[in-house]
Amino acid sequence: MTAVVEGRAIVQDYHVPGGILAKARTVRALKGVDFAVPKGKTLAIVGESGSGKSTLARIIALIDAPSGGELLLDGLPVDIGKRRPDSALRSKVQMVFQNPYGSLNPRQKIGNVLTEPLVINTDTPAAERRDRAEAMLQKVGLLPEHYNRYPHMFSGGQRQRIAIARALMLNPSLLVLDEPVSALDLSVQAQVLNLLADLQDELELTYVFVSHDLSVVRYIADEVMVISNGEAVEQGTRDQIFANPTHPYTQQLFNATPVTDVEAIRQRVARRRMAREARPA
Known part of the structure; x- marks a missing residue:
């Protein structure tokens, strides 16, 4: 099966200008990241702030062009360079940002x-x-x-x-979601996650879901990629990553992250909705 979106050795460099006390330098934000997301599935990209996950999301969403590597949509290479993608390409992929108040x-x-x-x-x-x-x-x-x-x-x-x-x-066939529920209350998070799951089933959407919240990732993801310092240090199915994280960074991330039972909240929201619908008009 051809992946809806695929990345091969994606690299992103940023030029940092020099100053009085420092020389100009190049910072490598992504260091050869590989991934592939089949149709109708969700890849969650997990990592701490500054790990490179939002940088990768912007590349996948065609907002930024990578410094190196290859991005493919529906099996075809994408090279937007310094040009904005055309309408046909733009229609395939859209992005939802973190802040619902600023977007x-x-x-x-x-x-x-x-x-x-x-x-x-x-x-x-x-x-x-x-x-x-x-x-x-x-x-x-x-x-x-x-x-x-x-x-x-x-x-x-x-x-x-x-x-x-x-x-x-x-x-679009692909949505890139960058921390789409992190600014919301927990009960509202569950409602929005339910909506995303329903839309994915109905419209056969493919998601790239960026998050630092492992409880949300556990609920929404099919595959998980853990990024640290611009590198994908661990990848696997959701069950594999949560049951047996093998990389020390992944283990550290899991140990340091408080767990919120989003699934339990989702079930409570669903029960309340069913109760409301069952009331006589």
């Missing part, structure tokens, strides 16, 4: 936020753009009448649902 323009109504990707990348008529946006709002658990509201009128969890809806407007 939406406060001056734009939600309808404009959702239809903007269609305006930029397609020739979809205005009426159809609105229909698709309202349908997408419902798909992520919001209402069509939210189309004319502003971001400040929504909670953090609702804003992240809007960000997910915007990412899906071009019907």
Whole structure:
């Protein structure tokens, strides 16, 4: 099976300018990272702050070009260089960022936020753009009448649902999610994770999910890649990594991370929803 996204020896270098007391130097943020994600699966990238996981996410999302190595989408090499990817390529991969409060323009109504990707990348008529946006709002658990509201009128969890809806407007096959629930309360985290799981099943989406929260990773991931200092020190299935972490860094990461039972929260949220739906109208 051809991977939806694959990386071969991905390298990323950053130039650090010199100063009065220091010479200019090059910092290697990624050191030859390999990965492959099959259709409909989730690869979780785990590591501490500064490990290189968000750098890799931006490369996969076609925001940054790698300094070396090869990135492939649907088996075809991608070389965006210093150019922005074209519309056809952009439609394949979208990114959801960490901060639901900072990722939406406060001056734009939600309808404009959702239809903007269609305006930029397609020739979809205005009426159809609105229909698709309202349908997408419902798909992520919001209402069509939210189309004319502003971001400040929504909670953090609702804003992240809007960000997910915007990412899906071009019907991508791959979503790159960079700490998408870390800014949310635990009960809201579980709701958003449930939504992502449902969307993945319904739309056959492939996810690259960046997180430092091992409880979230354990719930959402099929495969796990652990990054330390720009290197992938351990890779395997979720069950393999959690049952028997072999690299000392992975073991240290597990020992240092408090465990939150997201699965238990998810089940409580599901029970409450079922109870509400069972009440007589």
